Amino acid sequence: MKRTQLSFLVALAAGPALAQEGAAEAVGTGLGLVIGLLIMIVVGAVVGWLAGLIVKGSGLGFWGDVVVGIGGSILAGFLFPMLGITIGTGFLATFVPAVIGAALLLLIVRMIRRST
Structure with a gap:
């Protein structure tokens, strides 16, 4: 009987600690x-900037280059x-293909912008 009470007290005392562990994990x-x-975002900005240097005349501004860099990385x-x-x-x-992908995406965006 004493052992059951002891294990119940240990479980009761450990409850808040286990709850805090889950919160800390979250x-x-x-x-x-x-x-x-x-x-x-930082790597996308660098990749987009480099792709903008490779593909001349396609500057989309900072945020446009970030979006193109991230999109090119995913592509x-x-x-x-x-x-x-x-x-x-x-x-x-990972970096070289991301730059190549961003440059390809910039070329695609440039072709779409020219056709409209």
């Missing part, structure tokens, strides 16, 4: 999402593996 996940979005992330294209390892394996 806050950590939310913070990780915000940091990931900020990194994506290259799907397109390159489908085509079986790999470029290096590590950071270069």
Whole structure:
């Protein structure tokens, strides 16, 4: 009987600690999402800027370049593996295709803007 009471008290005392652990995990996940979005915006801005330098005369402004950089990264992330294209390892394996994808997306946007 004494053992049952002891385990009940331990479970009762651990309840708030377990609840705090879940809350801390949720806050950590939310913070990780915000940091990931900020990194994506910064890298997208750099990729979009580089693509704008490669494709002359297609400057869409800062936010336009960020959107094109992020879109180009997503485009290259799907397109390159489908085509079986790999470029290096590590950071270069993601950055170079992102710049190429953003440049392709800028060319597509330029063609659409010219036709309208």
